[in-house]
Amino acid sequence: MDLIRHLECFVAVAEESHFGRAAARLGMAQPPLSQRVQRLERELGVRLFERTSRQVTITRAGTLLLDDARELLARAEALRATARRARDGESGLLRAALPTDIAGGTLAAILAGFRELHADVELELHEVSTTQQLARFASHDLDVGLIHHPCDVGGLELGPVLRRELGVLLPREAPAAALDEVPLAALSGHDLVMFHRADAPALFDELLTTCARNGYTPPAVRHGQGTAFVHGLIAAAQAVAFSPRDVALPQQAQGEGELTWRPLAGAPLAWRHSVAWPKGRNDRTVASFAELTTRALRKGPGVGADLPAHPLHLRPAAEYWL
Known part of the structure; x- marks a missing residue:
């Protein structure tokens, strides 16, 4: 028996005091509704309603069970909402990482922006190096992070690469x-x-x-x-x-x-950053963190896009623009 669906029928009849109106509210025919209420009564071993040709009256047992039924339905809906967030990537927790060279103002902008967009998602933020981030990606202990290039980005998707002059x-x-x-x-x-x-x-x-x-x-x-x-x-x-x-x-x-x-004369040195995340992890929370981080970095002095004119080629220990 689908307990939740049967409880929905019970609550609807109790609140409408009428099988016809309850059926219309639930978008179903009246006979199946009556059958589900009867099945629930058999399962619980109590009579929930007194029925006459003119009215439906909830019994004392039905009254005692009504609040519990409503609470169970509310919990079921909360469970469905959590499942939807998990399906859409909003599981309630985003494990993110930033390197140690992020300015305080940039960090504050990322945190404030993410809190505004995803108030119901906990942002677990770590301050770790690129090497540590790559290891955590490999062990599935990190969802998204800001990495330094060059590095081995196999198995990762990347946001825009930004150049920060040193x-x-x-x-x-x-x-x-x-x-x-x-x-x-x-x-x-x-x-x-x-x-x-x-x-x-x-x-x-x-x-x-x-x-x-x-x-x-x-x-x-x-x-x-x-x-x-x-x-x-x-x-x-x-x-x-x-x-x-x-x-x-x-x-x-x-x-x-x-x-x-x-x-430095001629700006010969720079850090190149991009947000990275595992391939296939394209949910809304990751996308928001990537966009917010990229936007906050762009506002810093000496920061610009660093798009290669040629594909990125992997060498044994590093990556270089060729």
Whole structure:
């Protein structure tokens, strides 16, 4: 017996006090409605209605069961709604990831926009590297994320690729800090602070290769990730680090602090980002996160589209525009 459908018939008759009106409300003929109510009465072992040729009156047992029947129907509808959200990709939880180099304003815009569009979906946001994101995609522990290129994007779908120009963060008293734009060769003699190579191996190698081609080979590469730690290394070790303008220095506008940020002459260095998600995962929550993240990044300084003129070719450890 379809209990939910039989309960719908019971509640409709109870509320209409008339089999004909209840049948019309349910969009069915009266005889099948009467049969379902009778079947429910047999299953429950109680009489739900007193019937005469002129009226239908709910019994005491029917009255006692009516509230429970309504509650069960409400729960059934909630279950159907949850199933619809799951079918449409709104399962109630979206596991997303961003790298550590996202500006606070960009992060706030993504969170606010997603909350407005999907108030009933929990956004579980993680701050993890590209390598960690790729591993979580492979283990089905991540739904969508913002990755750095170049990397292996096999099995993933990508949003638009954006290019974020990098400048240099350096001690304020360094000679290069007096320049409006800093050639890479002017950084000679300074150690370089970078993320760990394991976080994005191809990007790490690409940045160092570009530096060498432009006359800068750092005496040593130091590793740091947190903002305070990186700033401390730069100040204490007279080192430099590459960073987009929007995440360089909060105090830059006030002209305070021991460090300063300068653009690089010719803009030779950049980070390339795109939102990625597993192939076939084209639901509304993923699409919303991808659109919101791309839109928020586009508003940052030095950000533009980076569309290759040729197809993306995969090499053993990295991807390159060819």
